[in-house]
Amino acid sequence: MKPCLKRAERKMRIEKAQEYGATVVFTFSNTVTHIIADKDIKYNEILEFLQLTEIPEGIAVTNPRWPGDCIRYGKLVDPKDFWYQVPGCPTESQQRNPLQDAPISEPIGGHSSLPSSPPSSLQVQPRPPPKQQPETPTNSQKDALDEAIEECLTTTPINIEDFLGSSSSSDTESSPESSPKRRKKASSSSSNSARDWQSHFQCMHKHTGALNPENPNSRTIQILEEMMQIYDSLKDQWRTRSYRIAISTLKSSNTTYISTYEQAISLPGVGDRLAKKIVEIVSTDRLQRLEYAKLDPKDQILKLFHGIYGVGLVQARKFVAAGYTTLEDIKKNATLTEPQRIGIERYSDFKQRIPREEVKQHGDIVSTALKTIDEKVQSHVMGSYRRGAKDCGDIDIILTKEGAGVEELHEVLEKLVEKLFDRKFLMCGLAIARHDDGTKWHGASRLEGEGKPWRRIDFLVVPGEEIGAAFLYFTGNDVFNRSMRLLASKKGMRLNQKGLYKDVVRGKNREKLNEGTLLESKDEKKIFEILGVPYRPPEHRIC
DNA sequence: AAACAGTTGGG
DNA sequence: CCCAAC
DNA sequence: GTTT
Ligand SMILES: O=c1ccn([C@H]2C[C@H](O)[C@@H](COP(=O)(O)OP(=O)(O)OP(=O)(O)O)O2)c(=O)[nH]1
Ligand SMILES: [Mg+2]
Secondary structure, eight states: OOOGGGHHHHHHHHHHHHHTTOOOOSSOOTTOOEEEOOTTOOHHHHHHHHTOSSOOTTOEEEOTHHHHHHHHHTSOOOTTSGGGOOTTOTTOSSOSOGGGGOSSSOOOOOOOOSSOOSSOSSOOOOOOOOOOOOOOOSOOOOOHHHHHHHHHHHHOSSOHHHHHTOOOOOOSTTOTTOSSOOOTTOSSOOOOGGGOOOOOOOOOOHHHHOOOTTSTTHHHHHHHHHHHHHHHHTTOHHHHHHHHHHHHHHHHOTTSOOOSHHHHHTSTTOOHHHHHHHHHHHHHSSOHHHHHHHHOHHHHHHHHHHTSTTOOHHHHHHHHHTTOOSHHHHHHHSOOOHHHHHHHHTHHHHHSOEEHHHHHHHHHHHHHHHHTTOTTOEEEEOHHHHTTOSEESSEEEEEEETTOOHHHHHHHHHHHHHHHHHTTOEEEEEEEOOSTTOOEEEEEEOOSSTTOOOEEEEEEEEEGGGHHHHHHHHHOOHHHHHHHHHHHHHTTOEEOSSOEEEOOOBOTTSOBSOOOEEEESSOHHHHHHHHTOOOOOGGGOOO
């Protein structure tokens, strides 16, 4: 009915229903057995649409979840079930017994009256499965993203975006030069035009741009993103990566509604499993695996434990295996490292986002204290703050000084930390440089005042010569960094927080046998340049 | 089967 | 060395 | 989970 943007999606579901024997009509008549309304359509809107004053007895009114579930369970489930109700539906007279209010029970048929006696209440009139005719919504709007992409394409010899957008692919058989032969300044390599495809940032992620409802696959994307977040919270980094890549290609194919297995699996980054999931989403509007995962109590606990600073995959699993279910359990019974102990103590503090303004305040305090130690040492707030985020997960600060080496700066760091402890700004250390050449300090800080939460704060000590690489690293985001580094390694180079190196020799299992020779470390932009990546300001480094 | 980034710090 | 974090 |  209403949401035009969902036309393609709706069409898919209609065709699916027909495939299973339904006859679909759009006006009311006495042959109608079920009325399926789009999500968020109200009961009285249905009446209006059908020009009725009431729905005759014996006709089921449901949301689109019902046909989806029927297909899923291979039978007609009870359309009266809670899950399928249309908002505003008056029928809620004496619904089921209050006992049944358990939220866990899945919609599988209860029993009631109603016409839908088992097989056949829909007018069964088997039709041949309709051929898909993928929709191509009139939607060729360009947005900021596209502009950025185009800019890249004009200046990008190879498919840089494959790495940065991480849609990968392309380097398949067709690669004219799979052999590691590259001319130095390949600025016009332009290889084949056979592959001007894709290229996309996936930079439109949740925080920044909200999802793009113009995309015909927005529902699929939304569900896959939920799946990805679950895997992320469980620290399954590989699945998370795969979902991210697949989602990114879906976002880029924003003119085609992906509805069949063949369509899906032909997309780069989408394999058998994800293609099946996409088909399930498209035909049922849900993903069973997701709903199950959301409820899995074990996953919930794992997620809780992973939220503790210092607790990762292995520890969290051990805690669960030991039967712990709450933070109190762990605190009382488990053997913890000191950082973990603090992580539990400050669990809720550390989980809160930090308003941008407060990040700045922390940065200013550090900066001020620094001046009393060494005028020439500068501090820079990095991380999500530098990328312009409205709120940050922590405070990331680089300490640097022109011409200085780590040893000198390390001393400054120690003095700084001492001073800030004295001032009751720093509350604890969590991971601190062990040697005189240590470069990082992780801890917690807090503003003055009643009830101020502790904040995670990270210092990174950076010799003047490495400031470019360090800025690149500490600005992130993490996905962007990994993309850049992967790209570097594919070009026979190595990128880390100290610099960009060439002639890296990698041995047997990719292990590096060779540090490589330094190409650049002082100038952030030059690193982009050498890698052949068009420069991107921090705000655009969100992948 | 192995890679998917490359590094520093706790214990 | 393994684990966790950036 | 996907690609090589
Ligand atoms: O696995 C990682 C994590 C982080 N970083 C870099 C990029 C990142 O931007 C910076 C700071 O890390 P942090 O964890 O603070 O991320 P953030 O980008 O600042 O986001 P948040 O707002 O969650 O702090 O360190 C990496 O290179 N790899
Ligand atoms: Mg941060």
